[in-house]
Amino acid sequence: VEDVDADLLARARLGDEAAFLTLYRRHRTPAFRFAYRLTSSSAAAEDIVQECFLALLDRAAFDAKQGSLRTYLFGIVRHLAWKRSRLLERETEEIDDRVDGADPLREVLESERAGVVERAVAALPLLQREALILFEYEDLSLEEIAGITGADVGAVKARLFRAREALRRRLAPLLAPCPEGSCG
């Protein structure tokens, strides 16, 4: 798989559009999913994915011996999402309060389960959020996450632990055992 990606990338850099589009289609969905979950915005995720593949095109140094193109792309997506996050934080500082200030039980009753989970994940600090997303949604190993985030495995474990603890608190109404027959 890595050889195929490396070959496609080499051809794309030489101007082979078909190779570039093949490469793009192989990786666009995971890259988009990751960007979407980091930013909670489809528009932002699309911008990031576009930037990501254009950055890959020219001189971004991907080395297949050091890891998969997928994790390499995740690294670029992460960088771009962080940059966006920093820009947004200059404008608003209320991100962490979106869930804590609300009544979780009321949210469960009033909105979709998925929406509650999304807001709970979005309310995590960015380092915890990206570790959780990569581990839970993209099924990456701790070592791969460490490679993407530039942290060591111990730090990734700690971030995952804190993220889960926060989510268990915030999603407590969703996690409560259902009365028999009432859970769909």
Place this chain on the structure above:
Amino acid sequence: MSENDPLRAALRAWTAPEPSAALDERVRAGFRAARAPSAAGALDSLRPAPVGFRAARALSAAGALDSLRPAPVGLRAARAPSAWMRFWRARVSVPVPALAAVLLLVAVVWLVEIRPAPPALRQPGLVTRLEATGFQPLPDGVALVEDVRQ
């Protein structure tokens, strides 16, 4: 966390949407713009090459993507900054220990070589002033000693 963990099950309820067809078109247009002969050099100037697998750190350290902003159809390549603008936006990364060593060296050189020497202290004492106008030496043997008490 096991597969049966209720938290993991709850997290699975949140699914991400699929990327839109419009994104495909944007990326395709971006590729064509980047590969166009007039734009190829422009993208090169916008993206310094990071080294190594950890793209995020490398790109961040090099500031490789700082000058990039999302564009609707990937036509950023046509907006190559001038050499003057690149000069003003250029960044240099210096390790703190190296910077500290250079500053220390500059301080030492200044102290040793450039600093003006302190003025010499004047010794307190008598100043002798001679006024020799109209002085006539006495001819030999004509000195006369008078006793003023008389």
